[in-house]
Amino acid sequence: MRMEGFILGLSSGVLCAAACAPVLIPYLLGEGRGIALNAWLTLQFLAGRLFGYLVFGLLACAASLSLSTRGAHGDWIIGGAYVFFSALLISYGFFRQEASRRKSCFVNRCQKWIPVARPALLPCLAGLITGLSFCPPLMLAFAGAAARSGLGESLLYFLSFFAGTSVLFVFAPFAGALKRFPVARTVGKLAAGVMGVYYFYSGSMMILGGLLR
Amino acid sequence: MTKEKVVLATPAPGTGLPAAMLLCLPMMLITLMMLSRGNFPSEPASMLAFGATYFFVNGLFLMMIRTGNTDRWRAILFVTYAVCFVISFITHLIEARGSMALTESNMIEGLTPFCHVVIPMTLIPAALTKTIIFPGTLLGTKTAIASMFVLWIGSSLALGRGFCSWFCFFGGLDDGFSRLFKTARIRTIHPRWTYLPFAILLLVVLVSALTLAPFYCQWLCPFKTTTEYPEITSLKTALQAMVFMSLFVALVLVLPALTRRRTQCGLFCPMGAFQSLTNAINVFDVRIDPEKCRSCKKCISVCPSFSMSEDTLAKGKSALTCMKCGRCLDACPEGAIFYHLKGTPLNPKRAEVGRRLFLYPAYLFLATMAGAPIQDAIVKIIRLFTTGRLI
Numbered sequence: 001m002r003m004e005g006f007i008l009g010l011s012s013g014v015l016c017a018a019a020c021a022p023v024l025i026p027y028l029l030g031e032g033r034g035i036a037l038n039a040w041l042t043l044q045f046l047a048g049r050l051f052g053y054l055v056f057g058l059l060a061c062a063a064s065l066s067l068s069t070r071g072a073h074g075d076w077i078i079g080g081a082y083v084f085f086s087a088l089l090i091s092y093g094f095f096r097q098e099a100s101r102r103k104s105c106f107v108n109r110c111q112k113w114i115p116v117a118r119p120a121l122l123p124c125l126a127g128l129i130t131g132l133s134f135c136p137p138l139m140l141a142f143a144g145a146a147a148r149s150g151l152g153e154s155l156l157y158f159l160s161f162f163a164g165t166s167v168l169f170v171f172a173p174f175a176g177a178l179k180r181f182p183v184a185r186t187v188g189k190l191a192a193g194v195m196g197v198y199y200f201y202s203g204s205m206m207i208l209g210g211l212l213r
Numbered sequence: 214m215t216k217e218k219v220v221l222a223t224p225a226p227g228t229g230l231p232a233a234m235l236l237c238l239p240m241m242l243i244t245l246m247m248l249s250r251g252n253f254p255s256e257p258a259s260m261l262a263f264g265a266t267y268f269f270v271n272g273l274f275l276m277m278i279r280t281g282n283t284d285r286w287r288a289i290l291f292v293t294y295a296v297c298f299v300i301s302f303i304t305h306l307i308e309a310r311g312s313m314a315l316t317e318s319n320m321i322e323g324l325t326p327f328c329h330v331v332i333p334m335t336l337i338p339a340a341l342t343k344t345i346i347f348p349g350t351l352l353g354t355k356t357a358i359a360s361m362f363v364l365w366i367g368s369s370l371a372l373g374r375g376f377c378s379w380f381c382f383f384g385g386l387d388d389g390f391s392r393l394f395k396t397a398r399i400r401t402i403h404p405r406w407t408y409l410p411f412a413i414l415l416l417v418v419l420v421s422a423l424t425l426a427p428f429y430c431q432w433l434c435p436f437k438t439t440t441e442y443p444e445i446t447s448l449k450t451a452l453q454a455m456v457f458m459s460l461f462v463a464l465v466l467v468l469p470a471l472t473r474r475r476t477q478c479g480l481f482c483p484m485g486a487f488q489s490l491t492n493a494i495n496v497f498d499v500r501i502d503p504e505k506c507r508s509c510k511k512c513i514s515v516c517p518s519f520s521m522s523e524d525t526l527a528k529g530k531s532a533l534t535c536m537k538c539g540r541c542l543d544a545c546p547e548g549a550i551f552y553h554l555k556g557t558p559l560n561p562k563r564a565e566v567g568r569r570l571f572l573y574p575a576y577l578f579l580a581t582m583a584g585a586p587i588q589d590a591i592v593k594i595i596r597l598f599t600t601g602r603l604i
Contacts, residue, residue, distance in 0.1 A: 014341070018423035022416055029415075186405055190412035198420070205449075 005141060005157040009164020012137030017168040020049070020130045022195050023089070027126060028175040029188025030092070038173035041123050046166055048127025053158045055132075056142060058151070075210030078132055082203025085129040086196045088122065093193020129199075137165075233279040236569065240274050243577060248584040258599075262591035269293075269587070270580045277572060281565065283539025287579070288388060291378065294583035295385025297590035299439045302326075304593055306441055307604050314444035320348035325441075326356035329365050329381070330484040331430060333414060334421035346425050371574040373495025374488040375537035377478050377518070379575040380582055383436045387477045388538075391469035391517055398471040407479065407519045407534070410486035417483050429483055435460035475517040478536065485518075489534045497571050498553055499531040499541070502561040505549035512541035512550060537571070 009016070024045055028038050141161040145154040178184040228236065248267055254260050270290065277286040306313050315325060327349040338346045350357050368380045377384050413433070420428040430437075432453060438461035443450050460481075468476035478485045492498070501512075512521045520535040531541070542550045551564030552571040597603045 015423075018419070022419040022423065025419065026412070026415065183408060183411075186408045187411040187415060190405075190409050191415045194409075194412055194416050198416075201452075208448075 003160070005144065005160035006164040008137060008141055008144065009161040010167060011164075012140075013165045013168045015137060016165040020045070020127075020169075021172075022198075023126050023130050023192070024123075024169075024172055025175055026093075026188045026191035026195060027123065028172060029178060029184045030192050031188070032179055032182070032185035033176055034179050035173045035176035038176040042169055042172045044123040045127040045172075046162075046169060048124035048129075049131035049166075050127075050159075050162050051124075052128045052131025053141075053162045054155060056138065056145070056158055058155070059142075075206045079203045079206030079208075079210060081129050081132060082199050082206060084203075085125065086198075086200035086203055088125065089192050089196025089199060091196075092122065093189050093191070093196055228279050228281070230279065233275055236278050237271060237275045240573070240576065240580070241271050244270055244580050244584070247577075247581045248588070258592050258595045259588070261595065262588040265591055266584055266587045270584065274572075274576055274580070277576070278569070281568075282543050283568065283572070284543045287378065287539060287576075288392065290579055290583055291385040292389035292392075293385070293587060294579070295382060295389065297583070298382040298586040299386075300593060301586040301589040302440055304604050305589075312444075313441050315441045316444045323348055323350045325349045326354075327358045327361045328430075328436075328440075329361055330383075330434065330436075330482070331427045332362065332365055333483060333487040334417055334427045334429060337418060337422040338425055341422070342425070344425075346421065347427055347430075368578050369488065369491040370495065372537065372578065373492035373497065374485070374533075374535060375495070375497070375571075375575055376488050376491070377482075377485050378536040378538035379579045381478075381484075382582065382586070383439075384475065384478055386436075386439070387465045387469040387475045388517065390466055391473050391475050393470040394473065397473040397514075399468075400472075402472065402474070402480070402519070404519070404522070409480055410482055411489075413481065414483035414486040432456060433460065435464050435477060435481075437461075473515075473517075474519065475536075479518040479534070485534070485536075492533050492535065496555050497537065497567075498555060499535050499537060500551055500553040500559060500561075501526060501529045501531075502549040502551070502559075503529050505547045505561065506545075507547055507549075509546060511544045511546065515540050515544045537575070542568070 024042070027045075028041060031038075031041065033041065141158060144161075145157040244267065248263060248270070254263050273286045273290050277283060280286075303313060310316075310319065310324075319325065325348045327347055331347055335345050335347060338344065345351065345358050347358060352359050354360070364380075365376075368376050372379055378388075413429075417427075417429040417433070431443075433456065435457060437454075437457040442454055442457055445451050445454055464477040464481050468474075468480075506526060508526060510523075510526075513523070513526070516531075517538060517540060518534050518536045520532040521541055522532070525532050537552070539552075542552070548564070549561070551561055552567045553559060554567055554570055557567075593603055
């Protein structure tokens with residue numbers, strides 16, 4: 001039974017890795033760390049994603065829960081999370097370097113309050129929010145978990161699904177091989193900023209969709 | 214305030230007319246074949262268009278050889294090519310579909326012309342799924358996917374990122390607008406932004422692999438404004454159209470005019486970033502003779518792709534992002550910058566030989582690519598004057 005979640009995760013792992021790569025890879029490049037430290041950042045990212053999946057597991061159980069749970073409220077919540085996350089990415093990608101030079105600027109003051117200033121939190125948050133996307137495999141996992149009898153079963157199902165989807169992430173730390181190219185860091189940060197703009201659009205559209213529903 | 218001494222560029226080494234004519238002969242013969250495609254036109258308007266294009270193209274090449282200037286003559290053909298491409302493309306679209314808008318049925322039928330900018334986005338999905346993520350046809354037309362891949366591979370091997378100055382049918386637009394004013398209104402751009410095309414390349418490749426759709430074409434391509442765009446049927450397509458138009462106005466019209474740089478190509482285009490990587494395997498590069506260079510930094514101020522800096526001057530060669538347009542060669546008052554064939558000894562005294570070796574393949578690509586749209590645009594303009602209708 002738990003194998004079912006694992007196999008579902010394994011089979012859709014490419015899709016999950018592809019969904020996370022546009023956020024994770026620019027972030028790892030932007031940090032410019034070596035392979036070992038990248039592995040640690042990837043683990044933080046995966047921890048955030050695991051938390052996101054467990055939230056889904058809880059929802060699946062609490063709702064008994066059908067796919068219709070994703071109503072207007074769901075759109076607002078996830079859209080809002082996306083917009084918040086996009087602000088972090090944009091701040092990380094475009095303003096972080098500048099901010100350190102201008103001590104009194106608004107951006108710098110804001111960064112005291114957001115996880116950009118707390119390095120461990122950004123990958124966790126990135127993992128959590130990319131984990132909150134309603135991709136088809138997750139919807140399948142959601143349906144599978146909703147069919148389980150109790151909370152423990154639902155959570156275990158999502159845990160095994162997470163383990164299956166995480167296999168491909170073992171390659172992510174190797175972005176650290178580019179550490180010797182200083183430009184990779186600049187490119188990674190800028191890419192994270194542009195990705196932030198994309199998330200801002202996605203989040204705004206979700207909120208708009210929720211409002212119009 | 215210190216007075217700046219105005220240094221005029223010394224005339225490039227010229228070539229006598231008979232020798233220049235002789236050197237142009239191979240180009241004249243090959244372009245005759247390429248522009249006519251084996252069939253000389255019989256209609257008067259087409260004959261006139263063919264003749265005018267042929268003499269225009271070869272006249273410019275003759276001037277390039279005779280005067281020793283590269284960019285000055287290249288830019289005339291390159292900008293004309295881009296303008297004529299837009300005229301030809303839009304009129305064809307309206308003739309074929311009745312509108313510039315691309316409907317869903319057009320896409321399902323695979324009627325979308327394939328453009329080289331999509332190439333980097335198709336590679337990972339093609340490797341993973343053995344499909345090309347573009348609603349076009351694989352074979353059979355000039356704008357088919359296979360044709361563009363073959364042209365891209367050939368031109369990348371021959372020119373590297375010279376592709377962006379001697380091949381790309383969009384590049385001439387921002388090249389043209391970058392020459393609108395004699396002085397730049399915006400002089401400094403933080404070097405950090407020159408990495409933005411690489412960031413966009415990284416993202417569009419990853420997101421396209423995720424969504425199995427060409428993300429740049431869907432959301433970011435400014436040239437949709439001058440070619441075709443998805444039919445506006447929803448808020449999403451309206452937003453897309455707004456993004457295309459805003460980027461076109463900002464990156465192709467306004468910023469090039471204010472900075473005198475090719476901002477779309479140098480600060481945004483992911484294909485340009487991708488082509489920079491092919492500069493590493495291309496046989497030509499642009500070198501700087503340290504003995505002749507007086508560090509006047511004129512090359513830095515004129516380079517449209519931000520490929521010249523004090524670092525590159527110290528290294529004696531242009532950056533990886535160099536488009537090999539030749540603007541720095543023309544601007545250098547000492548003639549210290551030259552095209553160089555990799556693997557051969559660095560001999561600035563034989564710089565003109567290196568330039569000619571580069572010019573033959575580069576100009577042949579440009580003339581061949583430019584020939585058809587220029588002829589077509591001339592025919593349509595003649596039609597406009599004689600019948601009052603462009604289409």
